[in-house]
Amino acid sequence: MSEFIRDNHVNNLPDCYCKSKNSNNFKLLELERLTLSDFRKTLQELYDILDINNTKGITLDYYGDTVGVERGNLTDTQYLIMIKAKIVHNLSNGSYPSVLNALCSTFNCHPSEISIIEADEPCKVKAVVLPLGSIVSSGLSIDKCSEVINQLLPTGISLDTYLYEGTFMFAESENEHSNDNGFSDFEGGTIGGYLGYVQGGN
Numbered sequence: 262m263s264e265f266i267r268d269n270h271v272n273n274l275p276d277c278y279c280k281s282k283n284s285n286n287f288k289l290l291e292l293e294r295l296t297l298s299d300f301r302k303t304l305q306e307l308y309d310i311l312d313i314n315n316t317k318g319i320t321l322d323y324y325g326d327t328v329g330v331e332r333g334n335l336t337d338t339q340y341l342i343m344i345k346a347k348i349v350h351n352l353s354n355g356s357y358p359s360v361l362n363a364l365c366s367t368f369n370c371h372p373s374e375i376s377i378i379e380a381d382e383p384c385k386v387k388a389v390v391l392p393l394g395s396i397v398s399s400g401l402s403i404d405k406c407s408e409v410i411n412q413l414l415p416t417g418i419s420l421d422t423y424l425y426e427g428t429f430m431f432a433e434s435e436n437e438h439s440n441d442n443g444f445s446d447f448e449g450g451t452i453g454g455y456l457g458y459v460q461g462g463n
Contacts, residue, residue, distance in 0.1 A: 270294045313345065338400045342367060346409045355415035363413045368395040368406075386420045 266272045270290035271280045280288055309315050313324055317337050325332055327339060328347045332340050349363035357377065364375050369394055380387035389410055396406050411420055 267294070298373055300393065311349075313341070316341070336400055340404075341400045342401060343408065346412060353413065353415075360413060360415070364389070364391065364410070367409065368399060370395045384417055384419065386418060388416060389420060 270293060271278075271284075271287045272282060274286060274290075281286060313321075316324060320335055321340055321344070322332060324344050328351070328393065330340075330343050330347050337345065346363075346367045349366045351357040353363045360377065361372055361375060364370075365372055370437060373394045376390035378387040378390070391406075391410070394404065399406065401409070405429065405445055407420075415458075
C-alpha cells in the first residue's frame with residue numbers, strides 16, 4: 262500500500278478520478294486538508310502550553326498556585342525554578358538517583374556535572390557540587406539556590422557545605438582563547454569564565 266500524501270489529498274485518489282484544482286474532488290479534499298492542518302496546529306499549541314518550561318506570566322502563576330509556591334517578586338525564570346523544585350521534591354523518593362534527577366531537572370544540568378558527597382556523621386551531606394553556570398542562569402541568589410537544594414534533599418538530611426564549581430581556568434598556551442574559561446574579553450564583549458563558590462552549612 263502506497264504512503265498517504267498529506268500535502269495534497271486528491272493525489273491519494275485512483276487515477277480514474279479527476280484531480281484538477283477546479284474539480285470538486287480537489288476542493289473537498291483540500292478543505293479537509295486545511296481543517297486537519299489547523300487542528301494539528303491547535304493540538305501542538307496546547308501541547309506546548311502544557312510544557313511548564315514554555316509557560317510565562319499568568320499561566321506560570323497557575324502552576325505555582327497548583328503546587329503551593331508563591332511568586333512574590335520573583336521573575337518568570339526564578340519562579341519556574343522554584344516551581345520545578347517543588348514538583349520534583351514531591352516526586353522524589355529520597356534515594357540518591359531521585360535526588361540527583363531532582364537537581365538536574367531544577368537547575369537544567371547534566372548528572373555528570375553534579376556530585377553529592379556524603380558526610381561521616383549520619384543524616385548529613387558533606388557537599389553538593391553543582392556547576393556555577395547553572396546557578397547564574399537560574400537568576401537566583403546563591404543563598405536562594407542553597408535553600409532550594411536543601412529542599413530537594415530527603416527530610417531529615419542537612420547539607421554541610423555548598424560547592425559551586427566555576428569554569429575559570431588559565432590557558433595552556435599564549436594563543437589559546439575561550440569564551441567560557443578565561444578572563445573577560447572587554448574588546449569582544451564575551452564574559453569569560455566563572456569563579457567557583459564555597460559556602461559552609463549551618
